Amino acid sequence: MSATATSGLHVGQALRRKEDPRLITGRAQYVDDITLQRTLWMALVRSPEAHAKIVSIDPSLALERPGVHSVFTGDDLGDLGGPLPLAWVPPGIEVNNPEHWPLARGAVKHVGDPVAVVLGEDRYSVIDAAEDVAAQYEPLPVVTDPEKALEGPPFVHEQFGTNQVHQWSLGGGDLDAGFAEADVIVERRIVNHRTAGAPIEARGVLADYRAGDLTVWSATQVPHFLRLFLALLLGIHEERVRVIAPEVGGGFGSKLQVYGEEVLAAWCSRKLDRPVKWIETRTENMAVAHQGRDQIDYVRMGAKRDGTVTALHVKIIADLGAYNMLLTPAIPSLGAFVMSGCYKIPAIQTDITGVFTNKCPTDAIRGAGRPEATHLIEVTLEQLALELGMDPLEIRRKNFIPKDDFPAETAIGVVYDSGDYEKTLDKLLEHVDMDSFRREQEELRAQGVYRGIGFSTYTEICGLAPTRVVGPEGFGNQAGFWESAMVRVHNTGAVTVYTGTSPHGQGEETAFAQIVADKFGVDPEVVEVIHGDTGTGPEGRNTYGSRSLAVGGEALARCANKIAEKAKAIVAHNLEAAPEDIELEDGKFAVRGSPDKGMTLAEVAGAAYLNKVPDGMEPGLEDTSFYDPENFVFPFGAHACVVDVDPETGKAKVVRYVAVDDCGNPINPMLIDGQVHGGIVHAIGQALYERVHYDEQGQLVTGTFVDYALPTAAEVPSFETDRTVTPSPVNSLGAKGVGEAGTIAASPAVTNAVIDALRPLGVSYINMPLTPMRVWEAIAEARGAGLQGGVPA
């Protein structure tokens, strides 16, 4: 299919959001804002131990408290249909997969692992009561270092006799030949540390089982997945389970999960015949909402003297924590799919080893595998440039996949849909004058200010996930993910559309309305977008992996096309013209050449519901589409970050950030910029401030927002954003995803900038997080090394 320009009356415009009026006035309804009569509050008793046998759990003191209704432990949940799901694993391998129950059975495996649930009449009393539940533990040896964990005992799960979860490789090309051909080989141990999703709304569930029907409101990204697994685990027919994702206060992957608390709330509601509500505290969220990243990447990159990369070999040790959750072992694999970056590399190999440790499980966090891959590619490439004495932009241009190669197949066998990496980098350099930057850098150094610039030219894979590519005929998974849309034109010409995606801040109610409005010649104001409710609309596959527009938006566009075709036939019938002569013009389905002879959507809908339709045509104006894409889409871009480092304190601060992104045809440029801004700060957070830290005993050190440092407005600058437009040939919108691009791009740009700043001080490499302590230590170490080498610091 060829891409068509989608610029229309509304598509491509920076319309302000339809979602906002309720959000800026305090009238939106998040889970905790929903109240049902007779609701019981739920609180969890959680393990303070990282690894221990559960000796006993005594609820008697808790049950004496006024207002406390019940306490349940893992033993009470014997009727569950199974443990929590691991739904996707990398294809073709065995995965060690321990049972993971909503309440631990026999032993706890990480701090925060729940052992009992308390139900009571109000918010405060259940928290008091949870503290009164006397749980006795017998501590077991703890393992937190993934590399030590691979060497032998202690084991997180004794039954496997190893801490290895799985091994999986993806590669292509002749690696040995590639390295044999290389004049230079750069090797780095790149640590991509553990981070938290940290949406400002933590998780929450309200479950209401009544007379055989279960309704669950959850702060989730994946209501359709949650419904399926609730039905399976609770043994309720799927049609009697309705999951609603009401207003959801951010997710960043951490709400792409089927969590034990969701199952527990539903189980307790059925058991007690009352609605049950659980609202997660931030302290719980930091300990038990799944975390992300946490890889040690051993990277070897070979190149010729002129900078041409000949081979890339990456060994990933992925610390997956204590259990496999919905996608846990599959996450590092997503990075392997884009290990070629935007470069033509003839031989690439990624070897992944997943490891159990006594920590919270990891799973998808914004970018999910691709930030890690992009970080190691972009950092290693600049390290290679240093080694070769080349300009970091020149080495990129040397290796870019040329624009004439698209669609371009990488050594791994992934086919990039479209790209023009030179154009994006050129545009970046229209904003960043390198000559004047280097002059300024020199002048500032003379004043004791160490300024550095770093780059990231990335591409990523999004639009999860075409069955043709990842399914049995492709990389060997069971299936990919399609998306659905349903369009209903009402009698008056107002439109309701239902999408199987489940946005939680991205602005689809607006962007999707823009797409539909242009298909029908109506105002986006009269197009309502319904999402996040399994009780309305068709089955869906939800929101993650920057898929909503490229897959869900395309499903919607196709569905709207079907309706437009029907509308044309109805107009032709009523105006006595040929259907092929009807075209949309000035808000009317009009006869070509006679623009005053036509019908508005409202008039078409009137005719459709009065059954003034051609013989054999069904009345009404409504349709459904399911769309499974031909391929992924591959957005790309060029980012530059400027940092100032204070060598006395080690403090690094981003002072300028320029991002040029290409996500194909823009539907709403304002929303794109917003996604990019947020994505960049997410990655600046990882690069400079945020780190989930466990001590050697497996105790979580960063358990609150006091210790886990999210960037604030004072830590970051305003951003300079620009765009190039290279439409995707995969979908009719020509659109690609942009929800994760900033996060995927930015951490190497920040890291490279800090290294550039520190080079005069003798620092040539440093791992994230680039906290003042770590930077200061790197400077001190370099100075020490310098002294040993006879060069005064």
Add this chain to the structure above:
Amino acid sequence: MSTPVRVTLHVNGVEHHLEVEPRTLLVHALRDHLGLTGTHIGCDTSNCGACTIHLDGRAVKSCTVLAVQADGAQIATIEGMAHDGELHPLQEAFWNDHGLQCGYCTPGMIMAAAGLLAENPNPTEQEVRHALEGNLCRCTGYHNIVKAVLDAAKVKAATIAGPSTPSEGPEVSA
């Protein structure tokens, strides 16, 4: 549970009489007792600012104030910012400038920004950034929030503030 205490809160110009546990946080009194759920909770440690309201004219974090401490005080919440269907200039600017995505931090951001503009009607970008240091947002990267606050200041600097008007509404018991 200890003996409930009677408190009087003047919220958005309406007087409310409540019975609360002495330990009840003001944010829970607003949300659970008065049903004003526009004020959100995002942390346990007063870092995130999602619960920011105005207490006697000053922006405070309502998770860090006990309801009993607010007895008799004038309180303004996000629900009181629009008047007669007309949005407050900050609400309008957040909407125009895409200063929100998931919207969860937004009420706190708007109330914190209103607090800033009441004290400093014409702030610089850096002053806005420092004033919002106590409010976390994970979606927007702050870029458009800062822009919205600066734009709101330009539009209507002189008339910002004001949510702590004396009670003129009827007495309501909750």
